[in-house]
Amino acid sequence: MDQEELGKLEASCTQEQPPACAAACPVHVDVRAMAAAIARGDFASAAKIFRKSVPFPGIISRICDHPCQSVCKRGEVGEAVSIRALEKACLDWAKEVSASGFPPSAKDKRVAVVGAGLSGLTAAFELAKKGYSAEVFEKESRLGGSIFRFSREQLPEEVISADLKALEKVGVTIRLSAEAGRDMLIDDLCSDFDAVYLAPGEQLAGELGFGLDAAGRWIIDPLTLGTTNPKVFAGGAVRRPSGNRSPIGSMADGRRAAISIDRFLQKVSLSASRSSEGAFETRLFTSTEGIEPLPATVMSDVSRGYSLEEAVSEAKRCIQCQCLECVKVCEYLNSFKGYPKKYIRQIYNNLSIVMGHRHANKLINSCSLCGLCREVCPENLHMGTVCKDARGIMVEQGRMPPSAHEFPIRDMLFSNSEKSALTRCQPGKSGCNHLFFPGCQLSASAPEHVRKTYGFLCEKLEGGVGLMLRCCGAPAEWSGRTQLFSDSFGNIAAQWEAMERPRLIFACSTCYEIFKTHLPEADIVSLWEVLDRTGLPEGVCENTVPGRSLAIHDACGTRHEKHIHEAVRNILRKLGFAVEELALSGERTECCGYGGLMFFANPELARSVIRKRIAQSDSDYLAYCAMCRDYLASGGKRTWHLLDLLFGAPGEDLANRKGPVYTLRREHRARLKDALLEELWGEEPMEKEKYGRIRLRITDELRETLERRQILDSDIQKVIDFAESSGAKLLNSHTGHLLAHYKPAAVTYWVEYEAAEGQFTVFNAYCHRMEITERAS
């Protein structure tokens, strides 16, 4: 990920964009924060937020043309928030706010401001705050310009004079009854001052000695407010056609001019990085779905404005615009307490640092890569792609924590080893038109289903059905092990080629997705579509109760495979079930917690994903991916696999079963291969290793612990085999138990055991990755 890519990705997440109100306000009053403060009754903070953006808060809160209100998202559900009234209320109800900050160090440059309307006074105020000597020339005998057009009721004189006191505080010099063009010439101002800001209201440009363009308008650069004279800037009402007055627009011009003049006097670029000044349209997406429509809070006394209570009630109507569409639906994104823009930056930093702690490893490895975020994101940002790419880089850099994915990778290697991998054409057929790929987790979870399904397919499909038992390589791909994946998948592709490219049938949606992506030339189909077309096995309705409803958990691998969703639903209806749709289903389905190897990198998170998913309906769930079924069932949810309904023994309550433990999953695969080899192809199964003959006795309680520690029976057998043959073991003088350790590959396993009657009772087993150097003294 380079800087440019980072920038693009970050820009796709709009969460940090300002809300519509603040973006539409040319001086960007942080209305959202102000409303939040008022809503909690903190008027002082609200007033402070408001004052930060406007130099004359009393005036503007009474006469602002409030472009913020017409874009307020609350307007889509009820009436827009009365923002201007809230601004006035926060000043009315805040206790006296003391001026904060230190006076700036005085600069030796002088700036003349022509015109004492809101624009000129804002410019003078801002420049004086920056330390410049600012002098205002006003042709009238009072300050304020066109603000006196407003009625005294709307804008009392005491409010004006209180606000304008701020000018004195920052040391602005005022020259009243001094008309530019008459009492002094602009040329003179240019020679006496270092810069000039012209904000003469509706005074004609010609009177000031300034040229006009062909259309009779002042020549003013809209970005910098620069004119044809580099020392002179101009803005305010002169920039607006008459009748189109905007007090807040004038104020914004004053601020823009002050920034330009400061840059001009400091001899830096006038135009760089100014795109966020002035009003703009925000890219922040905010959903108003599910928000109760509410009308504006009524003012009991219009002449006084909102009472304290009314203001609080009105501020509470602010919906506090933000996006978080992905965070709302994804437990992973929610659990790290941020949002994609933050995460992308953290991931980038994690990949870039040379020394130090890599805080984002867990963030990168916890994502299920399921792509739900992309489905709900208004900008189609896919955090899964970001995380998967990051994992690839970590593996390449040698920075991937070994403990994150090693266990499932070992599982994949086992599936693809001689012990459980198998590729054969249908017995008695010379070739095969189809090749059934049940997937390693179906063989692990329900080997009988594989056997029965294969038999059924052989019976129903013409031209021979081959069988390929192995893993598609998803764990390698998910974990960023690109080389391992391409080696493994290359092997599969070569075998498929050698079988003359049969049509591939998948019972696992992840396998389907992997093949679709990496072998696009292959003709692929899901088992569910095949069964929907060929008809269902005979007598399958034993497990069904007509009209009973099953809630479908779509597998995230099929997110964009509508045809698979339909086939599954058709089968269920044919079986007599009523189909219940979960709120997040089809292309917006959720991952079960296995995708992306989430469970191995962050088991607590995966458990919480499962808990959240299974709480969405009281009905039994129906899954059509073995891992989804086992994961949902692990949370205590009654979950059927679609094959349970088709091939389960009559009356067998398969929805209630827990998925097999890791050891048994491996055994199932190995036994399935051996049994099929013998039964269908008449071949001898492979001989077991010596350690495999060691018989273990393990209590159910210890089984659970071993599962959590990811320790297989074969790991224990290897330790005992080593200890018994080498004699390297410890003896407990009190219990008589033996304790031995052995490191078959990366992990050292310890086993506390006892030998009796040809078998070994295991009392405990644990492991660590740290290596111990053992030396004789």
Next chain:
Amino acid sequence: MNPKEAVPGKVEWLCSKCGLPLEVGKVEVGYLGSMFPVDLYKCPKCGQVFVPVELAEGKMAEVEKLLEDK
């Protein structure tokens, strides 16, 4: 990584091969290229060590995680 923290009192394990009670001694442990000496119970003769489950699941796991994220 003090073994006495994990297993208070005297350990009841003997080296089965040498028939000797274990004693605390310096052992080199390492992970991902970092090596450091720690005190562990071990056989005074053949050097066979004892890592209790509390140590493996506690301090050792903690250090492993730390080094993996370094």
